[in-house]
Amino acid sequence: MFKHNLLWLRDETKPRERRTLLTPAACERLMQEGYIVVVERSQNRIFSDTEYEGRGCILVKSQSWKKAPKNAIILGLKELRKDNFPLKHLHIHFAHCFKNQFGWDKQLSRWIKGRGTLLDLEFLMDDTGRRVAAFGFFAGFTGTALAIDVWCQQKLSGKTGTYPSVRPYDNEEELLSHISERLSKAVHHSQRIPRVIVIGAKGRCGKGAVAFCEKINLPTENVTLWTREETSRGGPFPKLLEYDILVNCIYLKDSIPPFLTTSILNNNKDFYLSVISDISCDPTSSLNPLPIYADNTTFDSPTVTIPLKNNHPLEVIAIDHLPSMLPRESSEHFCTELFPYLRELRDWEKSPVWSRAKELFEEKCLSVRRSQINSPL
Numbered sequence: 001m002f003k004h005n006l007l008w009l010r011d012e013t014k015p016r017e018r019r020t021l022l023t024p025a026a027c028e029r030l031m032q033e034g035y036i037v038v039v040e041r042s043q044n045r046i047f048s049d050t051e052y053e054g055r056g057c058i059l060v061k062s063q064s065w066k067k068a069p070k071n072a073i074i075l076g077l078k079e080l081r082k083d084n085f086p087l088k089h090l091h092i093h094f095a096h097c098f099k100n101q102f103g104w105d106k107q108l109s110r111w112i113k114g115r116g117t118l119l120d121l122e123f124l125m126d127d128t129g130r131r132v133a134a135f136g137f138f139a140g141f142t143g144t145a146l147a148i149d150v151w152c153q154q155k156l157s158g159k160t161g162t163y164p165s166v167r168p169y170d171n172e173e174e175l176l177s178h179i180s181e182r183l184s185k186a187v188h189h190s191q192r193i194p195r196v197i198v199i200g201a202k203g204r205c206g207k208g209a210v211a212f213c214e215k216i217n218l219p220t221e222n223v224t225l226w227t228r229e230e231t232s233r234g235g236p237f238p239k240l241l242e243y244d245i246l247v248n249c250i251y252l253k254d255s256i257p258p259f260l261t262t263s264i265l266n267n268n269k270d271f272y273l274s275v276i277s278d279i280s281c282d283p284t285s286s287l288n289p290l291p292i293y294a295d296n297t298t299f300d301s302p303t304v305t306i307p308l309k310n311n312h313p314l315e316v317i318a319i320d321h322l323p324s325m326l327p328r329e330s331s332e333h334f335c336t337e338l339f340p341y342l343r344e345l346r347d348w349e350k351s352p353v354w355s356r357a358k359e360l361f362e363e364k365c366l367s368v369r370r371s372q373i374n375s376p377l
Contacts, residue, residue, distance in 0.1 A: 004090070004346050006072045011040040011062040014078040016299040018046045018168050018327035019135075021075045021092070021121075023335045026342070028055040033343060038072070040064060046168075046327035065089070073345055077121075078321060079107070086114030090348075094121050096320070098364055102284040105368045112365050119348075119357040124341065132353055133337035138323035138330035139279050140208025140249055144196070145179050146317055146325070147245050147277035148216070150303055151194050152179075152186035154274055160313040166299040168327050175326060180216050193222055195272065197240060199259070200249035201225035205279055209247045235259040235289070241271035248278045252287045259289045266309045274313050281318035296320055 007030065009022050022030075024047055027037045039057045041049050053059055065074045068089065076093035082103075087110045095118055097104035111118050124132045146166065153163045169175040187193050196213060200206045206225070213223045224243065231237075234256030240246055241264075248259070260276075282288050283295055293304050293316045303315040323330035341353050348354040 004071065004073055004348060005034060006036045006038070006069060007342075007345065008065050008068050008072040008074050009037065009039045009057075010065045010074055010076045011042040012044065012076060012078055013063075013081050014321060016044075016166070016168065017078055017321055017324050018044050019077055019321070019324050019331045019334075020045050020047060020327075021077050021331075021335065021338070022342075023047060023332055024051040024055045024057070026335050026339055027052060027057050029339070030342065031056055035346070038068070046331060073348075083110075085110070087111045087116040087118075088114040090117045090119065092119045092121060096122075098123060098360065099282060099285045099287060101282065104364075105371060108365055108368045111361075112368060117358060118361050119354055120361070121338075123357055123360050124338075124353050125356060126353065132341055133334055134204050135323040135330055135334050136204030136249075137208035137211075138326055138333060140198075140205035140210075140247070141212045142175070142208075142322045142325040142330075143205075143277045143279040143317065143319075144198075144209040144212040144247050145175055146302065146319075146322065147247055147275050148194065148196075148212075149179055149182055150315055150317065151245055151275045152182040154313060154315070155186040155190040155192075156182075160274070160315050161303065161305045163303050163315070166302050166319070166325060168325055170328070172326055172329055176215055183216060183218075192244075193219060194244040195222050195224070195242070196245045196247060197224040197226060197243040198247045198249060199226045199231060200228075200251070200280075202227050203249055203251065205249035205251070209249055209279075231256075231259070233257075236261055236264050238264055238268070241265075241268055241273045244272050244274060246273060246276045248276065248280055248290060250289060251280055252282075252289060255287055256289065258291050260292055262292050262306075262308075265292065265306065265312070265314065269310050269312070271312065275315055275317070277317045279322060281320055283318060290316075292316070293318060299324075 031037055037057045039052045039059055040062045074089045074091045079095050097107040126132050150163050198206050198209045235258050237259050278290050292306055297304055297318045303317055306314040344351040
């Protein structure tokens with residue numbers, strides 16, 4: 001029997017997270033190849049428990065992974081709940097701690113203490129350095145949808161900070177219908193069609209942003225695309241103030257001068273920019289190209305209003321699980337991209353993709369140990 005043949009799909013704990021790493025169809029295919037697939041029951045996952053049972057999965061209680069056999073590979077999407085107990089398993093999920101985000105060292109210390117391993121989904125790279133699987137397209141797609149809807153809310157209500165909580169949509173058609181109807185009303189009310197600028201337009205995320213603009217028939221001349229050519233040297237870029245909506249899709253690996261600063265916003269009285277969708281949101285990282293806000297927003301509180309001396313209305317969206325607005329489509333898309341590498345988990349230490357992820361984990365753990373040694377008593 002394979003050394004790592006027990007896959008354990010945990011229930012997500014992040015509020016309103018309905019996506020999953022493994023679809024029922026993928027589970028069945030993995031079982032056909034000799035894996036044992038355990039699925040935690042969930043009241044939030046877009047796929048029902050019965051769909052997994054129907055494919056032959058073993059269903060267990062939510063959050064029971066903590067008592068799973070040590071050889072189980074714990075699969076998830078978003079980070080674990082903040083806690084202190086050591087982590088002994090091999091975990092695969094988006095941990096948001098490899099770029100020195102707030103609390104990154106405390107998170108990694110749990111694996112160090114438990115002698116477990118974290119293989120972060122954000123850093124699964126092929127031989128060319130490209131991510132093997134990503135939610136980028138749907139992040140761009142839904143992040144742009146939300147940005148346009150917030151702009152509509154501003155125009156229809158005449159205020160900022162009034163946008164209600166975000167709900168997941170059952171399918172793409174429902175989302176497109178809702179935004180198209182809202183945009184029609186807002187354009188009629190304000191007599192203005194929003195101008196949108198997408199930064200990082202050639203990447204997965206940027207392509208999703210552009211696709212959404214196309215699907216709601218936003219005029220081509222109202223959508224401006226910036227690529228590496230315009231942004232590689234960094235900002236600031238006062239020209240961004242000429243647009244109504246800024247969609248940031250840049251994925252930075254190195255620090256560059258910020259695109260916008262609070263100083264630029266305060267020193268300009270008359271400008272159009274009123275909504276920023278920071279899809280690449282890393283507000284607690286030194287790599288943040290939009291250091292005008294300090295923390296992520298959520299589905300329950302989707303925007304943060306930036307307080308400016310000139311009282312110009314400006315809201316930022318910084319939700320780090322935007323694709324959950326379309327949980328079924330985005331889960332199916334991501335699982336399809338990742339599936340060839342999931343098949344390798346039985347011998348993951350021999351896989352270049354997974355072994356590179358482990359090397360990175362070990363580098364980050366070494367940084368934690370060094371910081372603990374050098375920290376004052």
